[in-house]
Amino acid sequence: MTALIRVKTWWTILRICLEERLVYRGDFALGTLMRFLPIVTQIFLWFAIFEAVKDARNADDISSISLSGYRYTEFVAYYLLTMLSRAFSSMPGLASGIARQIRDGEVKKYLIQPVDMLGFMLLGRIAHKVAYYSVAMGPFALVFFLCRNMFSGLPAEAATHSLTTLLAFLTSLVLGFVLGYFLEATIGLIGFWWLEVTSILFIYMLFSFFLSGHMFPLDMLPQPWSTLVDLLPLKYLAYFPSAVFLGKVSGAELVWGLTVEVLWIVFFVALSRWLYYRGIKRYSGFGG
Amino acid sequence: MSPTSHPANPERPQYLRVFLTFARNSLVRDMTFRVNFLIESVAALSWMIANLGFYLLIFTFTDSIGERTGWGQYEFFVFLATTMLVNSVVQAFFMPNAQEFSELIRTGGLDFALLKPIDTQFLISLQRVNWSSLINFVAGAILLAFSVYQLVTRADNPLHLTPAAIILYPLFVACGIAILYSLMVSLAATSIWLGRNQSLYDFWFYITNFSRYPMEIYNGTFGLPLRWFFTFIVPVLIVVNVPARVLAQPLRPDTSLGIAMGLFGIGATMFCLAASRFVFRRSLLSYRSASS
Numbered sequence: 001m002t003a004l005i006r007v008k009t010w011w012t013i014l015r016i017c018l019e020e021r022l023v024y025r026g027d028f029a030l031g032t033l034m035r036f037l038p039i040v041t042q043i044f045l046w047f048a049i050f051e052a053v054k055d056a057r058n059a060d061d062i063s064s065i066s067l068s069g070y071r072y073t074e075f076v077a078y079y080l081l082t083m084l085s086r087a088f089s090s091m092p093g094l095a096s097g098i099a100r101q102i103r104d105g106e107v108k109k110y111l112i113q114p115v116d117m118l119g120f121m122l123l124g125r126i127a128h129k130v131a132y133y134s135v136a137m138g139p140f141a142l143v144f145f146l147c148r149n150m151f152s153g154l155p156a157e158a159a160t161h162s163l164t165t166l167l168a169f170l171t172s173l174v175l176g177f178v179l180g181y182f183l184e185a186t187i188g189l190i191g192f193w194w195l196e197v198t199s200i201l202f203i204y205m206l207f208s209f210f211l212s213g214h215m216f217p218l219d220m221l222p223q224p225w226s227t228l229v230d231l232l233p234l235k236y237l238a239y240f241p242s243a244v245f246l247g248k249v250s251g252a253e254l255v256w257g258l259t260v261e262v263l264w265i266v267f268f269v270a271l272s273r274w275l276y277y278r279g280i281k282r283y284s285g286f287g288g
Numbered sequence: 289m290s291p292t293s294h295p296a297n298p299e300r301p302q303y304l305r306v307f308l309t310f311a312r313n314s315l316v317r318d319m320t321f322r323v324n325f326l327i328e329s330v331a332a333l334s335w336m337i338a339n340l341g342f343y344l345l346i347f348t349f350t351d352s353i354g355e356r357t358g359w360g361q362y363e364f365f366v367f368l369a370t371t372m373l374v375n376s377v378v379q380a381f382f383m384p385n386a387q388e389f390s391e392l393i394r395t396g397g398l399d400f401a402l403l404k405p406i407d408t409q410f411l412i413s414l415q416r417v418n419w420s421s422l423i424n425f426v427a428g429a430i431l432l433a434f435s436v437y438q439l440v441t442r443a444d445n446p447l448h449l450t451p452a453a454i455i456l457y458p459l460f461v462a463c464g465i466a467i468l469y470s471l472m473v474s475l476a477a478t479s480i481w482l483g484r485n486q487s488l489y490d491f492w493f494y495i496t497n498f499s500r501y502p503m504e505i506y507n508g509t510f511g512l513p514l515r516w517f518f519t520f521i522v523p524v525l526i527v528v529n530v531p532a533r534v535l536a537q538p539l540r541p542d543t544s545l546g547i548a549m550g551l552f553g554i555g556a557t558m559f560c561l562a563a564s565r566f567v568f569r570r571s572l573l574s575y576r577s578a579s580s
Contacts, residue, residue, distance in 0.1 A: 048357070056350070
């Protein structure tokens with residue numbers, strides 16, 4: 001019985017969030033399409049680089065050239081796939097929202113209601129993403145359909161040929177969402193101590209922009225940088241799912257990658273729980 | 289203002305003095321929160337350094353951007369430095385004001401600006417100066433000096449700096465700033481009609497994103513229409529390309545193409561300034577005060 005009530009609560013939360021999102025669906029779909037624009041310039045940039053390399057090597061065609069193991073079409077596919085993985089793992093406004101709730105004293109409502117803050121917000125995010133995808137699916141499908149040629153000629157390990165890889169790719173997307181949520185929630189919970197987290201958030205955004213693989217495939221990096229990004233959890237937010245899809249990570253390496261990702265999730269779940277527990281202890285709310 | 293100092297037109301405000309007062313007030317405000325100022329400067333700078341790292345990585349794989357376009361590593365760094373110079377000025381002087389403008393419309397605070405005995409566009413677009421953004425101007429200048437030095441002293445095919453290039457470079461940088469300013473004022477003005485313009489700022493970001501690379505990269509079936517659009521309709525490609533070419537490309541400002549590009553750049557700047565002025569004044573006519 002209580003389980004049924006709980007599911008009903010979740011369903012209500014989900015439905016409210018969904019309806020909220022779908023009010024401005026036209027504006028939202030247009031905004032999603034516009035988000036592909038920065039990729040357009042990136043693709044032109046890489047095409048110009050491939051042309052220059054073709055010229056320098058006296059090659060006939062750019063399809064015979066690969067830079068750091070990526071052919072031109074794979075670069076385009078990589079950027080499109082990072083858009084997809086970022087759509088799962090990015091959490092706009094989560095950390096700053098948590099810090100604001102701490103500052104404004106809104107956190108109090110989680111102390112007096114029988115609702116867990118991190119769980120409640122996780123549900124909100126899931127609803128947010130479901131709503132996002134139900135509208136953004138259109139623009140995404142359109143762009144991927146227009147670029148379908150970029151996904152031809154991938155190796156046998158790629159998700160276009162292998163069902164296992166496709167499943168691993170989908171798993172890494174979902175895990176990327178969970179990791180992104182708990183990572184940003186952890187940053188937001190620092191607000192119990194610092195109140196203003198904008199500066200940490202900015203540093204986090206800077207690192208995540210360049211070291212998550214959003215800007216370029218991370219395996220292009222020379223040493224010692226490649227070791228550094230391997231040690232950070234950021235690569236799971238954009239690079240890892242895309243690399244899995246393209247068949248760059250397979251076999252034992254893939255299993256190891258997913259295991260480390262799960263370990264990172266466990267780490268951040270534990271850390272955010274602990275921060276919340278300690279934060280509540282030192283938190284004092286005034287006024288109504 | 290004493291009428292004796294301006295016998296011809298006693299009512300005319302001294303724009304330069306007003307602007308200097310704005311700049312000083314902003315500096316005082318920034319210096320009140322000194323640590324914040326420092327953090328903002330470091331953040332802006334580290335963003336640029338990370339960007340530079342990305343291009344350094346690119347140049348480990350290739351010698352130039354585009355096939356025989358002449359954009360080698362240091363030529364491109366002149367381009368990048370020019371981008372930094374232009375963007376830092378826009379971010380320091382115009383960005384904070386454009387963001388405030390839509391807020392003024394929403395809250396009805398624009399009433400106060402309209403009542404002041406000074407040009408409204410001037411007041412709206414220069415009221416606040418974000419001094420911390422200027423750190424990238426310094427960084428851009430250093431990168432520019434370093435790259436030009438590398439180009440001038442390299443063994444094969446060194447760059448000859450002509451006096452014309454040295455005079456024209458700052459002129460075209462100023463043109464670029466003016467074009468971006470016009471674009472920003474026009475976009476901000478539309479918030480009078482739309483009420484809110486959050487997505488318009490995203491739009492601004494996406495549009496200017498196209499100005500950050502040499503125009504040669506926009507090639508082929510999809511590239512050429514893009515290049516035409518962003519040269520002749522929304523001339524953001526002029527902003528960085530023209531000054532960077534004048535300085536870094538063996539681009540003879542004396543040949544006919546160079547002259548044509550330069551003249552077009554100046555013409556486009558004039559047109560953009562006039563158009564943004566027109567849009568701004570038209571939008572003010574539709575303003576309905578929100579507060580009273």
